[in-house]
Amino acid sequence: MAAKASEKKTDDKKKETKKENAWLTYSDATRKKLEKLTTDYKAFISKCKTERECVAESVAILEANGYADLKDCIAKNKKLKAGDKVYYNNMGKALAAFIIGKKPLEDGMVILGAHVDSPRLDLKQVPVYEDTEQVLLDTHYYGGVKKYQWVTIPLALHGVICKKDGSIVNVNIGDDENDPVFEITDLLIHLSAAQMEKSAAKVIEGEALNVLVGSEPLKGEDKEAVKANVLKLLKDKYGVEAEDFLSAEIEVVPAGKARDLGFDRSMITGYGHDDRVCAYTSLVAMLEVDKTDRTAACLLVDKEEIGSVGATGMQSLFFENAVAELVNLTGTYSELKVRRALANSVMLSSDVSAAFDPNFPEVFERKNTAYFGKGIVYNKYTGSRGKSGSNDANAEYVAKIRAAMEKHKVAFQTAELGKVDVGGGGTIAYIMAKYNMQVIDAGVAVLCMHAPWEIVSKSDVWEAKQAYVAFLKEM
Numbered sequence: 001m002a003a004k005a006s007e008k009k010t011d012d013k014k015k016e017t018k019k020e021n022a023w024l025t026y027s028d029a030t031r032k033k034l035e036k037l038t039t040d041y042k043a044f045i046s047k048c049k050t051e052r053e054c055v056a057e058s059v060a061i062l063e064a065n066g067y068a069d070l071k072d073c074i075a076k077n078k079k080l081k082a083g084d085k086v087y088y089n090n091m092g093k094a095l096a097a098f099i100i101g102k103k104p105l106e107d108g109m110v111i112l113g114a115h116v117d118s119p120r121l122d123l124k125q126v127p128v129y130e131d132t133e134q135v136l137l138d139t140h141y142y143g144g145v146k147k148y149q150w151v152t153i154p155l156a157l158h159g160v161i162c163k164k165d166g167s168i169v170n171v172n173i174g175d176d177e178n179d180p181v182f183e184i185t186d187l188l189i190h191l192s193a194a195q196m197e198k199s200a201a202k203v204i205e206g207e208a209l210n211v212l213v214g215s216e217p218l219k220g221e222d223k224e225a226v227k228a229n230v231l232k233l234l235k236d237k238y239g240v241e242a243e244d245f246l247s248a249e250i251e252v253v254p255a256g257k258a259r260d261l262g263f264d265r266s267m268i269t270g271y272g273h274d275d276r277v278c279a280y281t282s283l284v285a286m287l288e289v290d291k292t293d294r295t296a297a298c299l300l301v302d303k304e305e306i307g308s309v310g311a312t313g314m315q316s317l318f319f320e321n322a323v324a325e326l327v328n329l330t331g332t333y334s335e336l337k338v339r340r341a342l343a344n345s346v347m348l349s350s351d352v353s354a355a356f357d358p359n360f361p362e363v364f365e366r367k368n369t370a371y372f373g374k375g376i377v378y379n380k381y382t383g384s385r386g387k388s389g390s391n392d393a394n395a396e397y398v399a400k401i402r403a404a405m406e407k408h409k410v411a412f413q414t415a416e417l418g419k420v421d422v423g424g425g426g427t428i429a430y431i432m433a434k435y436n437m438q439v440i441d442a443g444v445a446v447l448c449m450h451a452p453w454e455i456v457s458k459s460d461v462w463e464a465k466q467a468y469v470a471f472l473k474e475m
């Protein structure tokens with residue numbers, strides 16, 4: 001009887017604590033692991049500020065953990081068996097990692113997916129110009145940004161310049177403490193009477209997002225001497241000409257490292273939590289799972305912020321092609337097996353959620369909102385207006401996820417993106433659902449989403465990783 005009573009008490013406690021702040025549940029040992037994970041994560045997002053950098057670093061991490069390049073296996077027709085680990089690097093901007101399961105691929109995969117592109121400003125193809133002895137770089141913004149947030153902050157340039165001879169120059173200026181930084185100007189308040197009357201959408205226009213990069217003229221040059229000086233520096237340091245920007249991808253991103261936020265250091269402010277916080281934790285979860293019944297997959301994709309289009313976005317067939325190669329290398333290829341492998345899969349489509357912001361309570365509906373410290377967020381549906389464009393996961397699938405989370409004592413919450421009709425958003429979930437697989441949106445709650453510096457709770461980062469491990473083991 002006593003045992004029963006205490007069992008009941010535990011159950012009640014569990015119910016009460018479902019929405020309990022996750023911080024209150026951690027042992028000292030867990031806190032240590034949490035601190036290690038979030039320290040590593042801060043280092044990852046401080047170093048990786050483009051999709052290319054995220055993929056390169058992820059490949060390095062995977063290789064260090066015994067993953068082989070699937071392209072090598074394809075070239076050598078090397079057969080794969082349960083427990084083998086491979087990755088498929090798609091053009092250096094998207095990545096699929098697999099742990100081959102004991103069961104055949106036709107039984108489906110357990111898939112984690114997230115995106116590694118983040119909102120930013122891209123340099124135009126012809127970016128460099130001089131105006132009144134200042135040199136500026138013209139940009140075109142990428143993804144949904146509040147343009148006024150990108151002025152008067154230190155900026156860095158990350159990317160590649162691809163030259164005609166086939167060589168590639170990696171650009172990374174502004175994040176080393178000895179580097180210079182760059183900046184977009186805003187109008188001084190003293191002369192802003194007219195500007196201050198404008199709407200926030202117009203106060204800084206897209207075409208005005210020009211990055212200041214130089215002001216010293218080259219001696220002995222009569223025409224556009226400041227531009228000539230900047231181009232000379234680029235030629236001397238990187239061996240590139242102005243024309244080489246035609247075949248370059250340079251991203252203007254906030255300069256500086258991700259840092260602890262708050263007296264209690266419970267949060268992280270950093271660039272690109274959307275969606276590297278889900279990407280990094282998904283990758284770490286893969287490393288923590290050694291063998292799985294069904295094949296485990298982790299997808300880190302590009303172009304989500306602009307509709308998942310292009311060869312490196314989720315709408316590309318690269319993942320389907322990689323699965324076809326796996327079917328071939330684990331047995332005999334057939335299209336039917338590929339279709340079954342995809343249709344029988346389950347997926348967590350991970351992307352960040354809007355965290356409740358007490359400064360803007362009017363856009364949230366408190367019962368169906370994500371909060372800091374309450375764990376990974378499941379969004380049964382996203383979309384806008386009448387759930388338009390939403391994947392809307394099946395209730396049967398949501399029930400299985402709940403059971404897996406509770407079994408592994410993972411803190412989780414459910415949420416919508418704000419009140420009905422105040423806005424909306426989408427993810428890669430609906431694209432994967434086309435294969436007839438079960439997909440649900442999941443992720444980490446973020447404050448200031450899409451701002452140069454976004455904020456997450458360390459405990460939510462930890463719970464996301466725990467959730468991904470639980471998903472890979474249970475589903």
Ligand code: MN
Pocket residue numbers: 115274275304351352
């Ligand atoms: Mn996102």
Ligand code: MN
Pocket residue numbers: 274305450
């Ligand atoms: Mn986003």
